[in-house]
Amino acid sequence: MALHNRVSATELKERLALETFKRVTISFYQYAKITDPKAFRDQLYTTLNNLGTFGRIYVANEGINAQISVPEHNFEAFKDALYGVDFLNGIRLNIAVDDDGKSFYVLKIKVRDKIVADGIEDPTFDMANRGKYLDAKSFNELTNDPDTVIVDMRNHYEFEVGHFENAIEVPSDTFREQLPMAVDMLSEQKDKNIIMYCTGGIRCEKASAYMLHHGFKNVFHLEGGIIEYTNKAKEQGLPVKFKGKNFVFDDRLGERISDDVISHCHQCGEPCDAHTNCANDGCHLLFIQCESCASKYDACCSEECKEVHALPLEEQVELRKGVVKGLMFNKSRRRSIQQ
Known part of the structure; x- marks a missing residue:
């Protein structure tokens, strides 16, 4: 069996358009030690391809980062296969908030040096020493504390169309630049509660470890990022403190969280977040x-x-x-x- 796609993008998109079943868009990640990323990648490709999975997955020695869509009728089989991997057993799956099922049209799994390009070269940096998780309820409560600083660890174009109330933007479009910038920007606020957040949790989790590595004490990160927060807040009837759209890295380019349009057309300046x-x-x-x-x-x-x-x-x-x-x-x- 081929371990890469051999069909043209045009044909794949046509096939997707003709599908009569629903798909579920999912994201997940896990920091874990993978000794042979290439072998793991090939095994994973075979398993997911057999289940009709589309999406983009990165595998590295430090773990896995995935954004995928799965046929709804194969969802349970997908979960069973995923949870059959020791370090993925019981992993949180972030289900898309606003999903048309057309987020991906092909499966791509790539081996990378890291699942998040961070620029960290310090051998003493340890992902095991990371911030404390906050669920939706705890996040809302802690953000009401005046001694709390909310830090958005996403890129500018993501922040522009949607973010949490009172969140601070770290003005860069690369995560590797944002990490030292966040340390510098918050250097006078080391005694405050620092909450990091991102789309699905992978960047803010690493950012929380980086802040602790640089001497910050009360560091938290939003469990499952914006996606998990929104789903849980709605399930539990909590106020949703995110305003606007959540930018996503698939063909949707965004999922609406609130009706607020907080950005503008880059050509005419009218309110727009598309x-x-x-x-x-x-x-x-x-x-x-x-x-x-x-x-x-x-x-x-x-x-x-x-x-x-x-x-x-x-x-x-x-x-x-x-x-x-x-x-x-x-x-x-x-x-x-x-x-």
Whole structure:
């Protein structure tokens, strides 16, 4: 059996569109010592592929990080297979809050140096010494304490469309930069309660360990991140303190948590929180665009990209040669796309 996909993206998307069953979008992670990530990866690919699983999974010596979709009728079989792995037995599964079942169309499992690129080279750093978990109820209670600082450990483009009330942004678009920045920003508040949070828990868990490593005492991290918090808060009838959209790294690009729209179209400035990628494949910039500007610019980020996108495909391909794709929107690029 092939341990990688061999079918074109176009055909895979067509197959997904024709599916008559529901899918469940799930994310999970676990910090654990995996002695042979390649062998584990291959075994996992076989198991999940047989269950019709799509998604993106990273495996490393330090553990696993996964965002996937599973056919609803295979969900229990998926859980049984996952829990059959010793270090994954009973692992928390974050179920998507706002799910259309079309989050992924192919299964990709990659071996990486780390499941979260952190830039940490200090051999004395120990993930076993991490902050205390906070569930939804405890999070709400502790955030009411004036001696509590809430720190968002996500990227700028994630924070922009949604975040917790009174949360501090660490203004960077890479986690490796955010870690030392968070230490510097909070250096005068080491005696306060520091709560770290992120999308599903993987980044804030490592961030909590990093803060403790640098002398902070009262460090907490939100169990299961925004996804688990929202699900539990709604189940328990608690106030949901997250405002706006939760950015997610799949084809949905976001799941709505509250009706608040706290960001603006990057082209006209009107209230909007719909992320999209520039339709010019030579750019593919991630940015926020309202429906009016999508029509005006043909789903592109600028007049220049609109002109390129209107060219015959052969000319576009010629122009793209040597161009790096996959640019992510950040503060440094914001003014360059506003009209």
